[in-house]
Amino acid sequence: MLPFIDLAAQRAALGPRMEEAILAVVRHGAYVMGPEVGQLEEELAAFCGAKHVVSCGSGTDALALILMAKGVKPGDAVLCPSFTFAATAEVICWLGAAPVFVDVREDTFNLDIDSIEAGLVTAREQGLRPVGVIPVDLFGQPADYAPIEAVCAREGLWLLADAAQSFGAHYQGRKVGTIGDATATSFFPAKPLGCYGDGGAIFTDDSELDAVLRSLRNHGQGADKYEYARIGMNGRLDTIQAAVLIEKLRVFADEIAARDRIAARYAAGLSDCAVVPQVMADARSVWAQYTLRLPGFDRSAFQASLRDAGVPTAIYYPRPLHRQDAYARYPSAGNGLPVTDRLAQEVVSLPMHPYLDEADQDHVIATARAALGA
Structure with a gap:
């Protein structure tokens, strides 16, 4: 049987430097938030042009952290596709808000602008407050963001790009990672850029949002390790996965x-x-x-x-x-x-x-x- 996704061939192509990168982490022993984590964030930012990159434990964590930072709460409605992996909608439900499922286009599999308009009407008819839209860049192609951005600007909605499958793509001269208020991606092993376990990242040009995300990622930490500015989570990317991603980014x-x-x-x-x-x-x-x-x-x-x-x-x-x-x-x-x-x-x-x-x-x-x- 042919492999559906051949990670073994990729590992062979990367050669011994992948093993050496992992061993380097084992030798220095900084398994959590070691130097490779910061290095990876800098290299991801340079790759796509985002001002800030916050690595995290998974693509699901990336989505959840952004919604937490945006203060999503019960009574809110977030528009998203139904034709997607569960993570896109489940994080909305975690916070007590309601996903409003929107239809997609036949040609691109991505959000349909007319259905977004209908979704806003549906949300309000059900007594919900529309607060944001999460397009999903399904199968690797970005959604058609320009009309979505226009609706978000008109309605005062934030825009979170779910780029779990599309990091490395671009849309109308903009690279994925620089579209919307924030972008979430996944480094699950089967993704185009994948690590050797779970991993994810958030991209944003908003410096205030970046600061809040970094706090939320580490249990809501404030100025000191045991000072908590907000209720957060453990959403950190481990150092070995960062080392793996640094090597994979070189051939991406x-x-x-x-x-x-x-x-x-x-x-x-x-x-x-x-x-x-x-x-x-x-x-x-x-x-x-x-x-x-x-x-x-x-x-x-x-x-x-x-x-x-x-x-x-x-x-x-x-x-x-x-x-x-x-x-x-x-x-x-x-x-x-x-x-x-x-x-x-x-x-x-x-x-x-x-x-x-x-x-x-x-x-x-x-x-x-x-x-x-x-």
Whole structure:
């Protein structure tokens, strides 16, 4: 079976310097908030152009810390997609607020501006106070932020970019990490830039927000270790993960270029028999996933055919959040989320990683074409 995401190939390409980076932490012994943490934050800021970077324990922590810093509370409504991983919505619920689920676009899988407008109406009809919007850059492509920013400015809402899958991408000349009031990303191992465990980061140009986030990340610490300025959490990134990410960041630009080449080969080989993903003009995806749509096809049979040929697939996401028992009581925009419901039945993702060689990719393409009768 081909690997869906080949972390072993990446580790081999990085060579012994990865082991040396980890051993350096073991030798100096500063396992929590060691020097590599600050170094990583500086290098991430330099990579994307953000003024401040706050590393943290996971992408979920990144989202939660921002909402905590924004003072999200019961009675508030935060608009977000249903076609996403649970973390986007669960952090809203943690704070007693209500996620208002918004539909997405068929072409990009990202938030639809008309549904955002409908979501604001729905929130107010239910007696909720809209306070913010969390677009998700699904599968590696940034959302179409310009119209979302216009709505947020008009309505006095903050904008939190959920870039768990899109760090390294850009939109209309702006790099992910410099869009919105703050950006949250994840360094889960399967992400385009992933560590060897859980990890995340927050990006912002707001110096006051940065200071609050750093306090919240470390139990609400004030001027002294045992002085607490606010109620916080343990959201720190451990030093070994920072060391891993420093080494991976050195090859990240080359890996993004490789992902672009692989995506282009998939599009050339499959666009006549499946709906291939589209990247907006003046945007760049980091191709966290390469996701086809198969309208009119038996997706389970397609997956079985590929599996029999040694090709793994995955479905992100087979059941959107507004259809999950845990989130069913929260409102959806307008009269429902028809595009989200349809996409959940059509999408399937193919192997995607920067070390996928042409021979293996040709096998994936040929097998997919055969399964689709092309």
